[in-house]
Amino acid sequence: MQNARTISRPVKGDGSIRETEAPRPFVHVLADSSDKLSGVCSILEQQFTVAGERLDVEAKLSQVPFAIVIRAELRDVGNVAAIKKRAAKLAKATKRIFLVEHSSHVSISQAYALGATLVLPGTINKIKLLAALADPASAASSDTPQPGNAVETAATAIASMFTAVTLDEPLDVDGTKEAGRKVADRITEHGLSEWLTTVRRHHEGTYQHCLLVTGVAIDFGLSLGVGRTDLERLYSAAMFHDIGKAQIPLAILDKPGRLDADERAMIETHPAAGYEFLKDHENISPEILDAVRHHHEYLDGSGYPDALSGESINDVVRILTISDIFAALIEHRPYKPTMPRTEAYNILRGMTGKLEKALVISFKQVALTR
16 A cells, blocks of 8 residues: 655756655554545545444554544444454554534443543544644654553443443442552552643643543552552542542533533532442442542531531542542543643642642652652
8 A cells, every 4th residue: 555655856956856755654443334434534534544344344544553543433243342342452543533413322332341541532633634634742662651441441441431420330440449459559669740732742631631630649649658559549439539520411411611500410419429439339448439429528628518627528538539620630521721730730839728738749750849
């Protein structure tokens, strides 16, 4: 397949200079209909070398692409089976972008379960798609530290949790804790900054937030020198903390701009909803359940859902709350610039009376230097 273009340009005299443009990244497109296939290919072909095929034909991918873009109805078992059949080859691509037509937790969860590194729900947004593919940091060489599947494992675990809540199915508690352990190993080896960069590059919205909170909480725990058991309790709480959001429409969770009063009230149901879903599961300790229910409580009693205050808020909750607020502030959102970590930390410092002062001071190195 041609992946470089050669052009000629006349110059003074009787000669010419022959220039070869740099090879364009190769993107492979998969779709469940010819119209969808041609639509995606037409967006990409001016900037990338593009090859495409329908999911209902025999897989022909021979060259390893830089990225794979999939546009298909994931509620169709035939499409899911066709994607799984190509799983080994898909895994070799640096980026696997799923264009999901239905903005539901189930569809997005299915995409992550199939190996997505980024899910773009709703109508195709040409600008967002091209920006996701053009990110130069994503075309990392083999010499660049890679996330070692920790990001994908954690994203899949979070997606599976949301699906379990939505469909009222059993939750894979042990699998979720194992995903948290892999995140802890990754951050111990490569640091928090690398984790934040990788997550923000590959994920958006609620899933990005859960991954960021988990990473920040783990690094905060490591900086405090907590033991192995406490660290496991902390990353488990972080992985589970927003599971109640699975009952809230994505249109509200990922809304650009300010929520109205009714939307805010719905958002504030998620801690109690998460607790109710988890409380009857085995292998989830009371400390984790407490963190899920109370990670929006403040020391001055102004939080929710139970308006706890002072000593009634335990240490895991206090650490998780700081991590949750910081992660929310530094999230990458398409509609606004990412807040610098210094600015986010200054906001935490300004929450006098709400957060434990000694923990906020200890969090400084996590926020600014790690």
